[in-house]
Amino acid sequence: MATNTTSVICRICSSSSLVESYYPDAHFNEKIFKYLKCRKCDSFNVFPSPNEEDFKKMYGEEDHYYLKDVKGQLQYDFNYPFAHHQGYQIQFLEQIKNDLKGKTLLDYACGSGFYMKYAETLGAKVVGVEFDKKFVTLLREKTDLDIYTFSEMKLKFAAEVFDFIHLGHILEHLPEPFELLEELRMFAHKDTVFIIDGPLERNSCLHRFYVDLGSRLKRKKYRDAVPQHLTLTTQKSQLLFFNRAGLKKEKYIVVEQYFPLPSKLEFSFGKMISFFIASFSILLSKIVPKYGNVFHYRGKINDL
């Protein structure tokens, strides 16, 4: 199956200068998904974009089956291990904890609802959005949180604006990330703070170098993998994306998580090495601010 690389544009910078990367293709749902490198901003883009059927397979109920086994209400404990992505999200929210009291927060792609719950404990009034209807139903059963599909939410809150809009680890999943930010403008007022976080899967750090080296040495043509992340960005290209989306930066930091390397010691030599490299890389990235594999951003819409 050939991919027409001339008809696609970078989701981050809109350049049409995309070339094949050394990343192995992802084979999923009997299709071939390619990782194309943008020559202008260095982001990787997965093409073709998954269609509706692919998305159903990727994010249906199966993706959240663990919730079904939860007895009674879902409990949240906020004791995350060192360098955990949800722990980082909470830490970043903590930085503005005094601003949340009595304010409204929309958590777009709220997942289990842990972020909503935490924001509630800080005094915010919170509404959540999730993609899959069945998942939303399940979340409503298992939590006391106010969660909707996006189309339900758009109807119910048509005339409302939120003081905070959180997009946690979601932009990288979208075939049209700009369009989502455009659409969310209708729920923002001039002082709405967008809190956005996600992976930086092309950014510099020892972890990235090690994973890339492994990938180059193995020279696999393809992997049987679910291409959930459609854009892989760098510290610079991610910021460029926010500028182009009309956001004005208030805060932007890069931190580092263990994933996809192991976060604890396991009894395999390879995994042990990976664990030590990931740990050392996290420490190194604390010294070099631009190093890391996760970003946290706060900003407001420029022209509102």
Ligand SMILES: [Zn+2]
């Ligand atoms: Zn680009």
